[in-house]
Amino acid sequence: MRRQSALLAFCGSAFAGATVLGFGALSDPLPPDVTYRPLPTMPFSEVRKIDEAQKDAVMRRQRSLLERRYDLSDKPMDNVMMSGGMKPVQDGVRVKLPEGTTWEDLAAMTPAEIKDRNLLPEGFLPLPHVKQATGGQVFPAHQIDEIHAREARDLRRFDVDFDLPDNLTPEFPPPIFLTTHPELGDVSRGQLLTIKNFYELMNGIITPVQMEGLRLLLTPFPQEEFNQTEDRKVADQSTGVACLDCHANFHTNAAFHLTPDVRPQADRFRLDTTSLRGLFNQQIHGSKRSLRSVEDFTEFEQRTAYFNGDHVSATRKGVNLPDRPNQVAMMAQMQNIIDFPPAPKLDPFGRLDPARATPQELAGEKVFMGKGRCAECHVPQTEFMDNNMHDLKLERFYRIGQVFNDFAAMPDGPIKTFTLRGIKDSPPYMHDGRLMTLADTVEFFNLVLGVKLTGQEKKDLVSYLLTL
Structure with missing residues (x-):
């Protein structure tokens, strides 16, 4: 009964006019009990118009929940x-x-x-x-601004913003430590790794195989909210997101999404980006899927529109199918030399x-x-x-x-x-x-x-x- 009530509550907000927000209808309603994401039923221009009209109320509602639960003030340790x-x-x-x-x-x-x-x-x-009925990746402002400045690629969604204050998120950009060169300390030089600067920063430090893996990890591929299709959540058509958009400098920037492992949509729990530091010693990957190698994890996420767990939707958007013996192995080679801080x-x-x-x-x-x-x-x-x-x-x-x-x-x-x-x-x-x-x-x-x-x-x- 409780589960049925929860689904009805979700269904009510998604179909009966999002009564919590006080609007007519959500731009992308999802049936509460489906496995596959349905195709869009409205033109992109109409979806965007509705989403933008709802955005302030969506953010106020989430802010109210956060302030009810937490003290969000800036109280640094000495x-x-x-x-x-x-x-x-x-x-x-x-x-x-x-x-x-x-x-x-x-x-x-x-x-x-x-x-x-x-x-x-x-x-x-x-x-x-922040917006359960839609879900998808949400990036903090500093990551959005830096990628836009360096790559002219826009990760800013028109329907939601990041919801936590900056004082409660990781350092940005985070330092990078390598198992192969502990004597060098932080090799990032205080910069965020991007497709534009990775070669200059890492040339002479990593191997050719690792360099190619790094290039792939920084290459954007189609993703659920960041792509060319009409169900995207960015104003301009996008080439997608890269692995290191979330795992900034192989660490985390607190970007979040929904777990791919659970349906219906109302039950999908929020999933924070984890650090890739120390991946060399980890034997299972993904909070629930328990994928048994970083190669499995890398390939699976590329095939299913990153963390949406939907290969059907991913294929429609232009899924990236990395070559397992070559590309995936090279990506793993790079990820497996990321060390913990001293x-x-x-x-x-x-x-x-x-x-x-x-x-x-x-x-x-x-x-x-x-x-x-x-x-x-x-x-x-x-x-x-x-x-x-x-x-x-x-x-x-x-x-x-x-x-x-x-x-x-x-x-x-x-x-x-x-x-x-x-x-x-x-x-x-x-x-x-x-x-x-x-x-x-x-x-x-x-x-x-x-x-x-x-x-x-x-x-x-x-x-x-x-x-x-």
Whole structure:
């Protein structure tokens, strides 16, 4: 019944006039129960007109949800910067508590009590896409502006904008570290890699095979919202997007989209761009698909319009079919030499060197390895991951099927363990970016895992995570 209600709610917004927004009809309504995306039913000029008229209301609605869930203000840590040294790491818990509760109160309750009393902080629930009925990739302004300036290619959508403030996103452009040349440090020279400058920046540093792989990773190919067809979401016909449009400098710029693995549309959860640092040690790829090699992942996304998981729609737009033995292998060769940022306080086994770490960092490591149970999945010896999928069963704490901005909050299911190396560089956190800071992440897992950390243990744990 709850699932049916969620689908009806989505259907109502998509067909009955988007009553939440107060408009006539959405420009691209989707039946709530289809597998394949239907062909457009309106001329592009009409679609654009409707989308542009709705945009302000769409963004106001999402901003209202974000401000209800989080403190979005700029509160940098003292003297703690991301790896490029240009952007401070944000401090403090940003998820807002239900009125009259404390974190200690919640930690003392059972999941059933929290669920029955509807006390799970809304910021711990899955985060909706800025425009769920449409979905698709949404890029932050700095990526849009830089690509437009360097390549005269426009990633700006006319129907939505990026929804998080800049202070809660990664450093831009992020530094690039290579396993083949750790002595060089950041090889980006403070620039964003583009199709225009990659050769000059990397000439003499990488091999011919890697250079060709890099060229392909920077070449735009047709994608669902960025293409030449009439269902695009950019004003001008576009050549598409490149792999490194999201994975800026092989890291992440916090661009997001919807998971390709779930249907119907109302259930597709938001998916944040992950960092490609340390890909050499990862054995599964994709938050849910568990593709077994970076070659599989690269080829699959190229064939299915990147993260829309629809090969039929992709073919209509001009799908790119990369050659597996040559092109895909070369792309993988380049991706597999991207390293993590330096962590000078860690020894070769991923443990803190007592001669370099502070007492608080060492105390945090003890929590990480013991009471906090973090190391059971984030194994230090394997770059703080375990190459497995885990289901946190968060639905123990909330009522399934609640609808937020046309998104039906369903169980997340198994999600792969993400590496914690260089984690201070990668806000927001979780697969959908629902947690704004490391302190939020500690509170989330303290509650979900039921480990009952003290206030000091939480602070120590955050201090430790900053060393990774």
